[in-house]
Amino acid sequence: MANPTFQMIHGMLYGNGIRFGQLSGLGRIIAAMSGRYPDHVPFQGPQMHDHAMTIARVPARKFYWEADVLVDVHLAVARWYGFDSNTITFDVYNLEVEALGAKMIYSDNAMPTVDVSDPLIKSPADLEKYGPLDPSRGRIPYGIEVAKQFTEKAPGPFAGGLFCSPWSLLCQAMGYPPAVRAMKRDKGYMQALFDWAENQAIWPYMAALREQGIKNAMGADAWAAFPNLTPDLVDEWIIPSSIRMRQRGKKELGMTVSAGAVAGDYCEEDPAKFDKQIMFDCWDVVAKTFPLKLAASAMGRTQDWDMNWLYEFATRSGKKIPIMGALNGRFVRDSSPEQIIDIIREWIDIMGRDGRFLMMIGNIPADSPPVNIHTAVEATQILGRYPIADDLSSIEVQPPGFEPFDEWLEGQPEEETILKAREWKSLDRKVFV
Amino acid sequence: MSEKIAEILNAIVEGEEEDAAKLVQDALNEGLPPLEILNQGVVAGISKTGELWKENKYFLPDVIFAADAFKAAMVPLEPKLKEGGDGRPASKYVIGVVEGDMHDLGKSLVIALLQSAGFEVIDLGIDVHKDTFIDAVKDHKPAILGLGAYMSTTMLEMKTIIDELEKKGLREDLKIMVGGVPTSQEFCEEVGADAWGKDAMVTMERALELVGG
Numbered sequence: 216m217a218n219p220t221f222q223m224i225h226g227m228l229y230g231n232g233i234r235f236g237q238l239s240g241l242g243r244i245i246a247a248m249s250g251r252y253p254d255h256v257p258f259q260g261p262q263m264h265d266h267a268m269t270i271a272r273v274p275a276r277k278f279y280w281e282a283d284v285l286v287d288v289h290l291a292v293a294r295w296y297g298f299d300s301n302t303i304t305f306d307v308y309n310l311e312v313e314a315l316g317a318k319m320i321y322s323d324n325a326m327p328t329v330d331v332s333d334p335l336i337k338s339p340a341d342l343e344k345y346g347p348l349d350p351s352r353g354r355i356p357y358g359i360e361v362a363k364q365f366t367e368k369a370p371g372p373f374a375g376g377l378f379c380s381p382w383s384l385l386c387q388a389m390g391y392p393p394a395v396r397a398m399k400r401d402k403g404y405m406q407a408l409f410d411w412a413e414n415q416a417i418w419p420y421m422a423a424l425r426e427q428g429i430k431n432a433m434g435a436d437a438w439a440a441f442p443n444l445t446p447d448l449v450d451e452w453i454i455p456s457s458i459r460m461r462q463r464g465k466k467e468l469g470m471t472v473s474a475g476a477v478a479g480d481y482c483e484e485d486p487a488k489f490d491k492q493i494m495f496d497c498w499d500v501v502a503k504t505f506p507l508k509l510a511a512s513a514m515g516r517t518q519d520w521d522m523n524w525l526y527e528f529a530t531r532s533g534k535k536i537p538i539m540g541a542l543n544g545r546f547v548r549d550s551s552p553e554q555i556i557d558i559i560r561e562w563i564d565i566m567g568r569d570g571r572f573l574m575m576i577g578n579i580p581a582d583s584p585p586v587n588i589h590t591a592v593e594a595t596q597i598l599g600r601y602p603i604a605d606d607l608s609s610i611e612v613q614p615p616g617f618e619p620f621d622e623w624l625e626g627q628p629e630e631e632t633i634l635k636a637r638e639w640k641s642l643d644r645k646v647f648v
Numbered sequence: 649m650s651e652k653i654a655e656i657l658n659a660i661v662e663g664e665e666e667d668a669a670k671l672v673q674d675a676l677n678e679g680l681p682p683l684e685i686l687n688q689g690v691v692a693g694i695s696k697t698g699e700l701w702k703e704n705k706y707f708l709p710d711v712i713f714a715a716d717a718f719k720a721a722m723v724p725l726e727p728k729l730k731e732g733g734d735g736r737p738a739s740k741y742v743i744g745v746v747e748g749d750m751h752d753l754g755k756s757l758v759i760a761l762l763q764s765a766g767f768e769v770i771d772l773g774i775d776v777h778k779d780t781f782i783d784a785v786k787d788h789k790p791a792i793l794g795l796g797a798y799m800s801t802t803m804l805e806m807k808t809i810i811d812e813l814e815k816k817g818l819r820e821d822l823k824i825m826v827g828g829v830p831t832s833q834e835f836c837e838e839v840g841a842d843a844w845g846k847d848a849m850v851t852m853e854r855a856l857e858l859v860g861g
Contacts, residue, residue, distance in 0.1 A: 325799070392712050396716075443709075444707075444709070445709070582804065
């Protein structure tokens with residue numbers, strides 16, 4: 216059943232009690248999101264670009280410039296791990312400002328980075344200098360091609376374009392401290408900055424994506440996570456911008472433009488400072504930028520959260536909304552497989568018994584041991600099998616054996632692209648901007 | 649505490665940079681001792697900001713404004729402090745963000761607090777090559793070298809730098825601190841650093857411990 220529409224219908228039926236056949240990964244996620252119980256708790260494909268690049272041993276100069284390398288590496292690594300969906304990302308915060316002329320730092324081994332020591336926007340007068348964005352410049356064509364290939368090779372509701380949301384784009388263009396000063400102290404200038412980001416920087420990219428047949432685009436906004444911005448500031452600036460862009464996308468392009476993704480994500484690093492009310496406020500703003508109702512954690516230090524709070528948030532109206540439980544990337548990297556199994560056991564016990572629960576990893580760091588990710592998927596599938604066992608502590612889970620990536624890759628559809636990318640030498644280096 | 653110094657403290661906490669600089673200048677003009685202005689006004693203000701941050705009453709934007717006010721207050725104060733120094737050399741702290749990493753917000757806060765604690769800080773900036781760190785250790789002979797990284801891909805460079813310092817025989821009299829979002833106590837131990845700066849306040853506290861302050 217390779218057709219994503221059929222897979223989604225299957226998931227909806229399955230999740231609502233009409234159970235037949237073997238669920239696909241997409242069907243499993245839809246069953247958990249729109250119904251209640253899939254066959255087991257799904258494991259959503261996480262953001263993992265630099266980790267996937269490291270596992271596939273392809274150079275950054277190919278991975279962050281050639282869409283087929285990026286897409287094929289993601290698809291192969293996601294399948295190797297057994298994720299239920301694909302999340303294909305790159306350095307999404309850079310493309311617009313890079314194409315507008317921001318100074319960048321490129322590396323053979325790591326993702327491109329904006330040189331914040333020489334920002335693009337230093338004063339209000341600079342807003343006249345840059346824009347509108349020319350979608351043929353920089354790596355915008357790469358971003359468009361990634362969206363096309365993602366949609367072609369892994370169609371479904373998660374495929375589409377990626378962009379940098381207005382607030383994070385402004386942080387990239389001028390640096391976070393000047394941006395936050397403007398937000399708090401010069402509202403007129405901040406509004407002009409948002410207008411510039413939405414209309415001059417992002418909109419031409421959206422129009423170019425739509426011209427190539429892309430119908431939805433998600434805008435990352437990590438600079439709007441807590442405590443970079445408080446829930447009040449997200450409500451004042453990020454949500455209205457997100458609504459403006461969504462409405463304009465629908466009206467002018469017939470496209471779903473979702474800006475502000477992960478705005479409000481609770482990323483407090485110090486467990487001593489965890490605060491239930493602030494968390495609830497943050498989850499409320501996160502829910503506002505998601506197309507579906509969701510109680511979501513993403514990049515936060517979730518291993519130290521009291522997950523009863525997230526469960527309470529998800530069930531406070533009397534009907535449980537789906538919960539996305541994301542393991543912290545650094546926790547996954549730095550923990551033993553046994554510690555990972557223990558936390559998944561605890562989370563499923565608290566949040567998964569009555570369904571509508573998905574597992575994920577916030578963002579897999581480049582140097583995470585693969586055994587830890589294989590273990591997370593295995594533990595989710597065993598401990599999260601419905602109906603959930605009364606006594607989860609009685610179920611033993613061992614870190615799974617797995618074929619090394621290179622051996623597994625033999626004969627896979629992505630093998631040729633990945634092996635060819637590895638042949639790149641630094642002499643092939645290109646200059647784009 | 650005099651009324652003027654209380655106002656300086658308040659201006660730092662409120663992140664009013666122009667007020668902070670003006671109040672410090674007024675206090676100096678009135679003849680208040682520079683060290684008293686520093687300790688009871690400026691440093692007390694940034695310390696109070698740190699407490700409010702720890703208590704969840706202040707968030708990152710508030711800390712940025714307080715750091716701005718702190719920097720503005722130090723402009724008129726620094727020359728006066730140098731004039732009236734006690735002759736004892738301050739401990740040197742060389743700091744930089746490793747190569748490939750351009751994030752400097754955390755470093756700015758750390759520098760502000762280290763300076764408030766009396767360190768002479770040599771800031772190598774962001775995207776600093778390994779050899780620049782090595783040269784700075786040779787040239788400045790700091791008590792502490794601070795390495796920062798914001799990305800999991802770039803943090804690995806810290807181990808390379810520490811290994812290189814060991815190879816060149818520069819590690820023995822040098823304390824090394826690591827910090828930045830992806831770092832951890834485990835990572836600190838793994839790369840052979842002496843202390844982990846979990847946040848700016850902790851970095852200042854650990855640095856003082858390392859030099860016996």
